[in-house]
Amino acid sequence: MIKIGGILESLLQIKYITRNYDSSQSYITTASSKRYINTDIKSCDSCGLCESVCITNAITVDEKSVNINEKCILCRLCISVCPKGALSEKIINEEETADEKKL
Amino acid sequence: MFSAVKLKMNKKYPRFIYIPLRETVNGCMRIEYEIENGKLNSPTVDYSSEKLSDSSVLILNSYMKNIPLVSRLSFTDNYACEELYASALEELMNIEVPEVAKYLRVMILELSRISGFFLYMFNVASAMEFEMVKIWALSDMNRIRKYISLIKGDEYFSPYIIPGGVSGGVLSHTMNQIYYDLEKIQIRMKDYDKLFFENEIFKLKTKNVGVISKQVITDYGITGFISRSANITFDVRKKLPYEIYHETPIENRVYDKSDCYSRIMSKKNDMDNSIRILDYLFSNIPRGSIFLNRDAYSLDKINIPEGRSVKRVEAANGEFICFVESDGTDKPKIIKFRSPMYITGGNFLNMILEQTSLDDIDIVLASLSLMPMEMNI
Numbered sequence: 001m002i003k004i005g006g007i008l009e010s011l012l013q014i015k016y017i018t019r020n021y022d023s024s025q026s027y028i029t030t031a032s033s034k035r036y037i038n039t040d041i042k043s044c045d046s047c048g049l050c051e052s053v054c055i056t057n058a059i060t061v062d063e064k065s066v067n068i069n070e071k072c073i074l075c076r077l078c079i080s081v082c083p084k085g086a087l088s089e090k091i092i093n094e095e096e097t098a099d100e101k102k103l
Numbered sequence: 104m105f106s107a108v109k110l111k112m113n114k115k116y117p118r119f120i121y122i123p124l125r126e127t128v129n130g131c132m133r134i135e136y137e138i139e140n141g142k143l144n145s146p147t148v149d150y151s152s153e154k155l156s157d158s159s160v161l162i163l164n165s166y167m168k169n170i171p172l173v174s175r176l177s178f179t180d181n182y183a184c185e186e187l188y189a190s191a192l193e194e195l196m197n198i199e200v201p202e203v204a205k206y207l208r209v210m211i212l213e214l215s216r217i218s219g220f221f222l223y224m225f226n227v228a229s230a231m232e233f234e235m236v237k238i239w240a241l242s243d244m245n246r247i248r249k250y251i252s253l254i255k256g257d258e259y260f261s262p263y264i265i266p267g268g269v270s271g272g273v274l275s276h277t278m279n280q281i282y283y284d285l286e287k288i289q290i291r292m293k294d295y296d297k298l299f300f301e302n303e304i305f306k307l308k309t310k311n312v313g314v315i316s317k318q319v320i321t322d323y324g325i326t327g328f329i330s331r332s333a334n335i336t337f338d339v340r341k342k343l344p345y346e347i348y349h350e351t352p353i354e355n356r357v358y359d360k361s362d363c364y365s366r367i368m369s370k371k372n373d374m375d376n377s378i379r380i381l382d383y384l385f386s387n388i389p390r391g392s393i394f395l396n397r398d399a400y401s402l403d404k405i406n407i408p409e410g411r412s413v414k415r416v417e418a419a420n421g422e423f424i425c426f427v428e429s430d431g432t433d434k435p436k437i438i439k440f441r442s443p444m445y446i447t448g449g450n451f452l453n454m455i456l457e458q459t460s461l462d463d464i465d466i467v468l469a470s471l472s473l474m475p476m477e478m479n480i
Contacts, residue, residue: 035257049402053167075171075261080270081400089257 034092039066044086050078126229130475146456155479165433179219183418185264187425191412192266203391204268205346213377218247219419220374230469267399309363313467323451327421332369333361339417351380363470442477
């Protein structure tokens with residue numbers, strides 16, 4: 001039965017291409033670092049300059065908070081524009097390594 | 104008899120299409136031509152497969168929102184675009200740039216010129232099938248881009264030259280690191296000399312190929328390394344100096360005629376000049392913590408005063424021009440960039456390719472440093 005199947009496979013060229021490329025063996029790629037824009041609410045005076053500069057309209061400024069959504073392309077223009085220095089760029093992996101050092 | 108004569112009169116050559124490799128030309132283009140005795144006849148260059156007039160989007164957004172978009176207009180000369188836009192806005196807004204920022208701007212412009220040189224080397228080496236040089240050029244280009252990201256402080260593509268100055272300062276130890284690594288690149292250039300520039304095969308393949316006369320260059324208004332290869336020493340950095348280019352040293356060499364060989368050597372001389380300028384910068388850069396004039400960014404100054412500004416910059420391939428017209432609102436009325444490719448890629452290219460051998464077409468195209476994506480931006 002197996003033989004017939006093998007012949008049929010070869011005759012009809014129904015070879016399972018994925019047989020040798022099993023998904024369980026595939027590599028899972030992960031980003032080395034993730035960056036994001038961090039806001040310091042204490043020093044922010046809600047002037048709205050960062051909002052007016054943002055090309056993707058990712059920033060919304062209220063009286064109490066500054067929200068940056070996933071549309072951010074990390075052009076960092078808001079950081080250089082902010083008169084109070086309330087915005088900064090942070091790297092997640094750097095923080096992790098710093099925590100590991102503490103331990 | 105009559106029919107035979109008629110046939111001769113109506114004899115038409117078939118038209119072929121040649122599509123250069125992405126390795127030799129940085130973008131999509133095609134050349135339609137007829138062939139006679141192995142040479143091109145009436146070639147016409149077509150850029151319809153490229154996206155054109157990218158800068159038309161800039162009218163829709165406000166001046167400040169356009170800053171990240173401007174640096175995406177060009178592939179090699181993105182910092183030249185930033186410099187043009189920033190200096191045009193500074194002129195309209197009457198804003199002064201801090202002294203340190205001027206030095207940092209020139210530093211990043213020259214580093215991007217060196218990375219542009221290595222991209223050019225990659226194009227030329229792949230056109231002549233010098234595989235080792237091709238790989239070296241790519242790795243060196245990436246090395247230079249790493250220095251640029253060190254100065255900017257990020258690995259992402261964000262604007263550095265912004266109206267009022269630059270987006271961040273440079274620490275002294277990163278400056279030292281770049282200084283010592285550039286010395287290594289100067290040593291590495293000797294390997295390039297041995298394998299490429301002093302190679303007899305390179306000389307045989309490029310000398311007396313794709314010759315452009317001095318008259319043609321002046322007629323078409325060609326600038327940059329192509330004009331310097333024909334001994335026309337026009338350089339915007341010296342004729343109309345911007346930032347601190349009036350202080351920096353620049354040396355020009357003398358060439359026989361503008362063929363592929365002298366064009367490549369002229370580009371190499373540009374790179375040597377960039378290293379000379381960087382040496383001058385490293386020894387003369389003033390210390391200071393103010394690198395951005397924040398007057399450019401306030402909610403009162405969102406509307407830019409009425410006026411016009413034309414700025415010219417010496418980019419990696421020639422003169423880059425920007426025209427901005429403001430009508431007193433927060434959005435530009437007219438904004439247009441003109442790349443050096445606009446001249447080299449037009450009728451001028453059709454004229455050069457006429458009677459060029461099919462074997463030499465790749466070398467001629469690569470030696471002109473063509474950027475089809477910048478044809479009309």
